[in-house]
Amino acid sequence: MQVIPVLDLLDGLAVRAVRGERARYRPIESSLCATSEPLAVAHALLAATGAPALYIADLGAILQQGDHAGHVAALLNALDQAGHASGHNVEIWLDAGFTDFPSMHTLFRRIESIHRTHGVQPPSRATLVPVFGTETLLDTDALRDAQAAGFAPVLSLDHRAGRLVIEPSAAQSDTSWWPSRVIVMTLDQVGSYEGPDLDTFAAIRAQAGDRELIGAGGIRHLADLSAAACSGAAAWLVASALHDRRLDPASAKP
Numbered sequence: 001m002q003v004i005p006v007l008d009l010l011d012g013l014a015v016r017a018v019r020g021e022r023a024r025y026r027p028i029e030s031s032l033c034a035t036s037e038p039l040a041v042a043h044a045l046l047a048a049t050g051a052p053a054l055y056i057a058d059l060g061a062i063l064q065q066g067d068h069a070g071h072v073a074a075l076l077n078a079l080d081q082a083g084h085a086s087g088h089n090v091e092i093w094l095d096a097g098f099t100d101f102p103s104m105h106t107l108f109r110r111i112e113s114i115h116r117t118h119g120v121q122p123p124s125r126a127t128l129v130p131v132f133g134t135e136t137l138l139d140t141d142a143l144r145d146a147q148a149a150g151f152a153p154v155l156s157l158d159h160r161a162g163r164l165v166i167e168p169s170a171a172q173s174d175t176s177w178w179p180s181r182v183i184v185m186t187l188d189q190v191g192s193y194e195g196p197d198l199d200t201f202a203a204i205r206a207q208a209g210d211r212e213l214i215g216a217g218g219i220r221h222l223a224d225l226s227a228a229a230c231s232g233a234a235a236w237l238v239a240s241a242l243h244d245r246r247l248d249p250a251s252a253k254p
Helices: 038-049 069-086 101-116 141-148 169-173 198-208 222-230
Strands: 002-010 013-016 053-058 090-095 126-133 154-160 181-186 212-216 235-238
Touching: 002 038, 013 038, 038 053, 038 069, 053 069, 069 090, 069 101, 069 126, 101 126, 101 141, 126 141, 181 198, 198 212, 198 222
Parallel strands: 002 053, 002 235, 053 090, 090 126, 126 154, 154 181, 181 212, 212 235
Antiparallel strands: 002 013
């Protein structure tokens, strides 16, 4: 099972997530690097895990307090340069509180415009992937529209207090609009050190068919990773355990 590191952005800094209670988020203090500057933290997470993807939660955008398009574009540029040197490709999974396809497409075009001003030479070694979280999604057709536009969208099924957070409520019982990659996000477990929510994961797995499922939240140590892998997860989103070295970064590498 692959570990996918998580970078939470707020007020221009990388912050530590605490149970999805965003008023409690503070600049990250990490054993992996000596700063909360987003680019440095992103590089440290990718170097520690060797992951082919980095998940970014743009909390400024989610809270409608201003997005981090410039930071994301700078990261794309840096990863492009590193990728051309190493031959490796990296996906950036971006959750920026998208409500529908137009909101996603507008932000992606702005990020790509900033990215192009850096004079990056094709082919790009860093790919931007939209993550649509049910916490903010208002139009389930957004996944289909993103796919049709050439993106490879990821759906995040956001749970809080044991319930799926989604509008419209009718979408709860319909899985036909789910894409091929789905995150099972338990917001209460994020940064909690209480272990992964395998019950919720199992319930979604029973509905998901042959879709690729990614878990999120609660990982404390290697035993949790093993349990998550046995649950059928293809990957799991991890942050705190990496920063605190409760999970040996070497064990998180493929």
